[in-house]
Amino acid sequence: MEEKKTPVIRVKNLYKIYQVGTNKVYALNGVDFTMYKGEFCAIVGPSGSGKSTLLNMLAGLEKPTKGEIIIAGKHMERMDENQLVQFRRENVGFIFQSYNLLKTLNAVENVALPLSFRGVPKKIRNAKAEEYLKLVGLEKQMKHMANAMSGGQQQRVGIARALVVNPKIIFADEPTGNLDSKTTMEVLKLMQRIVREQQQTLVMVTHDNYIAGFADRQFHIVDGKILKIEEKKKETEEAGNDALKRGEES
Numbered sequence: 001m002e003e004k005k006t007p008v009i010r011v012k013n014l015y016k017i018y019q020v021g022t023n024k025v026y027a028l029n030g031v032d033f034t035m036y037k038g039e040f041c042a043i044v045g046p047s048g049s050g051k052s053t054l055l056n057m058l059a060g061l062e063k064p065t066k067g068e069i070i071i072a073g074k075h076m077e078r079m080d081e082n083q084l085v086q087f088r089r090e091n092v093g094f095i096f097q098s099y100n101l102l103k104t105l106n107a108v109e110n111v112a113l114p115l116s117f118r119g120v121p122k123k124i125r126n127a128k129a130e131e132y133l134k135l136v137g138l139e140k141q142m143k144h145m146a147n148a149m150s151g152g153q154q155q156r157v158g159i160a161r162a163l164v165v166n167p168k169i170i171f172a173d174e175p176t177g178n179l180d181s182k183t184t185m186e187v188l189k190l191m192q193r194i195v196r197e198q199q200q201t202l203v204m205v206t207h208d209n210y211i212a213g214f215a216d217r218q219f220h221i222v223d224g225k226i227l228k229i230e231e232k233k234k235e236t237e238e239a240g241n242d243a244l245k246r247g248e249e250s
């Protein structure tokens with residue numbers, strides 16, 4: 001039986017037009033879609049296709065020229081700057097390509113940081129940070145300094161830090177861009193698992209079709225338009241498992 005899906009992000013007739021000299025650049029040229037709770041979505045397209053522009057709009061970092069963005073029932077395009085800051089704090093987590101960890105803090109301290117900004121007492125925030133580090137498989141590296149960790153471990157810390165505030169939505173901009181292929185696959189599988197377990201919505205931007213294939217749905221963007229929305233093929237997950245095994249054997 002088909003489960004009833006809960007919409008989390010709804011985009012309607014979205015445009016972002018930049019004026020460059022006398023030219024107009026249609027970075028987003030009429031975009032419509034819905035993303036659901038518990039879904040891992042990839043926005044995939046070549047350089048200059050509008051991926052970052054779309055992510056920035058969804059995260060409320062830039063205003064659309066026209067159209068609607070409704071997240072968790074609220075119209076983002078109608079919010080002022082203060083409301084957007086508040087909205088992001090309550091609903092959104094970010095995973096970055098370059099991890100953006102504080103190098104001289106250990107894993108627990110890095111993950112606890114968003115909680116300390118929210119005034120959560122130290123004992124509680126450290127316990128929460130440890131819980132999320134366990135979730136991403138770093139129980140043995142809790143006290144390691146960020147700059148003494150591998151890229152894959154640092155990205156796991158980055159994921160734990162995005163999750164610790166229990167956001168409805170997680171935005172990830174080329175999250176595996178700095179990782180080797182084996183670690184890339186581990187991080188993608190971790191993100192798949194977490195979205196499934198925690199029933200969050202993960203929106204990942206990538207230019208790489210293979211990486212996008214790990215998402216439940218791929219939103220293909222070209223010249224500011226969504227050309228097609230593709231469901232995950234079952235084999236991608238299995239192929240990922242095989243490749244992961246091959247990597248472990250080598």
Ligand SMILES: Nc1ncnc2c1ncn2[C@@H]1O[C@H](COP(=O)(O)OP(=O)(O)OP(=O)(O)O)[C@@H](O)[C@H]1O
Pocket residue numbers: 018019020025026027045046047048049050051052053054207
């Ligand atoms: N501030 C801006 N002013 C003018 N044009 C812009 C601005 N930001 C983006 N653009 C243009 O909008 C289009 C989409 O850019 P965007 O950065 O969203 O693409 P992208 O798919 O994220 O590319 P990449 O993968 O290279 O980061 C491009 O043609 C870009 O030149």
